[in-house]
Structure formats: C-alpha cells, structure tokens
Amino acid sequence: MKLHIHMSPADALAAQPADEDVYIVIDLIRATTALTTIFDQGAKRVFAADTVEQAREAAQLKPGRLLCGERHARALPGFDYGNSPAQFSHSDLSNQELILTTTNGTRAFYACPEHSVRLAGCFYNAQAVTAYALAYARRQDSNISIVCAAENGNFALDDTVCAGYLAQEIQRQQPDIIPHESVTAARGLYQLYPPPGLAAYCHSAQQVIDSGLGADIDFCMRQNASGSIARVVGKEPETGLLILEPALKLQAEI
Numbered sequence: 090m091k092l093h094i095h096m097s098p099a100d101a102l103a104a105q106p107a108d109e110d111v112y113i114v115i116d117l118i119r120a121t122t123a124l125t126t127i128f129d130q131g132a133k134r135v136f137a138a139d140t141v142e143q144a145r146e147a148a149q150l151k152p153g154r155l156l157c158g159e160r161h162a163r164a165l166p167g168f169d170y171g172n173s174p175a176q177f178s179h180s181d182l183s184n185q186e187l188i189l190t191t192t193n194g195t196r197a198f199y200a201c202p203e204h205s206v207r208l209a210g211c212f213y214n215a216q217a218v219t220a221y222a223l224a225y226a227r228r229q230d231s232n233i234s235i236v237c238a239a240e241n242g243n244f245a246l247d248d249t250v251c252a253g254y255l256a257q258e259i260q261r262q263q264p265d266i267i268p269h270e271s272v273t274a275a276r277g278l279y280q281l282y283p284p285p286g287l288a289a290y291c292h293s294a295q296q297v298i299d300s301g302l303g304a305d306i307d308f309c310m311r312q313n314a315s316g317s318i319a320r321v322v323g324k325e326p327e328t329g330l331l332i333l334e335p336a337l338k339l340q341a342e343i
Contacts, residue, residue, distance in 0.1 A: 091232040092259055094252045094271040097239035098200030109231045111222045112201040113210040116238035117251040118293040119172050120194020121209040121319070122309045126174040128317040128335045131183035135319065136330035138190040139199055141165060147188050147328040155182075158190035162296040165190075174213075175304040188330065193245075197238035198321055198331055208336060209319035210235070210255055212284060212309065217316045219258040221336055233259060233266075235275075240293055246282065247291040247309075253279030254312070284310035 095101035106112070115121055127135060136151075138144035141160065145167075148156045157170040164171035170180075172191050189195055201207045206225055210218040226233050235255055237248035253275030260266060288294040288306045297305050318336035325332055 090226055090230075090263065090265075091267045091269065092235075092256060092272055093232065093269040094235045094237070094249070094256060094275045096237050096244055096249060096271070097242060098197045098236060099239075099242060101200050101234065101236045106202050106205070106234060107232070108202040108204050109229060110202075111206045111208070111226045111231060111233045113208050113218055113222055113233070113235045113255060114194070114197045114201065114238065115210050115235060115248045115251050115255070116191065116194025116197060117211050117247045118291065118297060118309050119174055119305055120189070120191040120238065122211040122213050123172050123174045123177055124189070124194075124209040124319040124333065125211055125214045125315050125317050126177040126308075127182060127187060128319055129315055130177055130180055131185075132187055133184045133334075134186045135333040136186070136188045136325060136328065137195040137198055137321075137333060138188055138330050139196055141190055143328070143330065144188050144190040147330055150328055151186075151188075153186070155185055155187045157187050160192050162192075162293075162300040162302070171302075173302055173305050175302070175308045178308065193238040193240060195331075197236055201236060203324070207321035209333070210251070212251055212254060212312045214313075214315045214318055215255055215258050216313045218318050219255055219262060221318050223259060223263050245291070245293060246278065247287060247293055249275050250279050250282050250284075250287050253277070284312065
C-alpha cells in the first residue's frame, strides 16, 4: 500500500489518478471542516456544486434544500448559509439536504476519479477519516492519496500542513505503508507549523478573519473532535452535483 500527497487538484490530475484508490480531500479553511460539522449536526446529504451558477440552478430544481456557500470567504447573496463551521456547529440540520459551493474545496472533489472513494478530511476528523480510508484501502488492496484543495490553484500551507498530520496518522496506524516523498515534505511542514499557530501564516485564514469570521479559524484548528466523515457516493443526474453522505452509515461495507 502506498501513500501520496497531491499539493493541488491539478497535481492530482497530472498524476493520472486511479479509480481504485482512496482519496482524502482537504480544504482545511474551511470546506472540509464545514462538511464534517454539517454531518455532526445531523444533515442527511450535501450536494457539492463546482460553480455558483450550478448551485443556484440546483436550488431552483430542488426547492427545500438549504443553499450554502462562499466566494473568497464571503457569503453569497440570497444563500441560506455561508461556509462557516462555527455557524453550522450551532445549527440544527437534522435530516436536512444542503447544496454547497466553495471557492476551492468543493471543486477538489471533482478532480478525483469519478468512481473512486472520496472522503472529506481535516484536523477536526483526522483520526476518524484516516481510519476509514485505511480500512477501505485494505479491503480493496489499493493506495491512499491525499488531495489538497489549494488556494485558487496555488500551494496552500494550511491544507498541506493538515495533509502532513493526516499522513502521520495513517503511518501510525499502518507503519508498513510506503510513503511518497511528498509525505515527508508535508510532515516536515506540520512539525514547523502545528495548529493553532499555523493560522498566523495562512492567507486563507487572514481572508476569513477579515470577513469577520475569526471563530472559524479556531474551529478549523481543533484536532480529532469529530467522528463524522463526508463521503462522495455519486452524482445526482438531474443537477450534476456530487452527492455526499455520512460515511459512518456505510461502515457495513467495510
């Protein structure tokens, strides 16, 4: 079994990713932390949209779903929610279906192979998501790739540091896994910039703070506080959006 970290979705695509591999997508600040929190709060399903237009059209086709998202850390006009894990953590989302579009995170799921196992990872659910990824990879004798959402296609320190922590967790649980040198690099960055101090060096964190959502940064730096894992389970034919459901409901598959 091999472990690889892709520093951006473009890196993942260039590597010609394999359908049978397990992918952990990270957009630490804030999409994958928000997805984890949404399922903590009882949501039934999230539909990930690549663009704002896709999200608005899907909301018209499927009234009743909560419309959520942001661009450049700012909430979108007419949307029910932004992309704030702190706000979601105080919301009752029991049995709700949400449509979510974000600047970087939701797009990263589309960079992974269409029929692969795709999971949302972050500091907040690190132990849970790595254990699930390993169990699935063992079951199908495949490799694990961690895909950083990056920031507008560019290297993002926060995602890479989080990837280093998740890789550390995977290696702790599976000591004989074969790491790519990208793992060594990301783990080194985690040692240099551990949370919560990491946030002081990240442009994405400053953007969120400037938008008046500083509580989100503290939330995104929390480690191993959730057992929720968002997993892509398919694509909705009517809207073309990716469907994410809580992976724990699928534990019987493993």
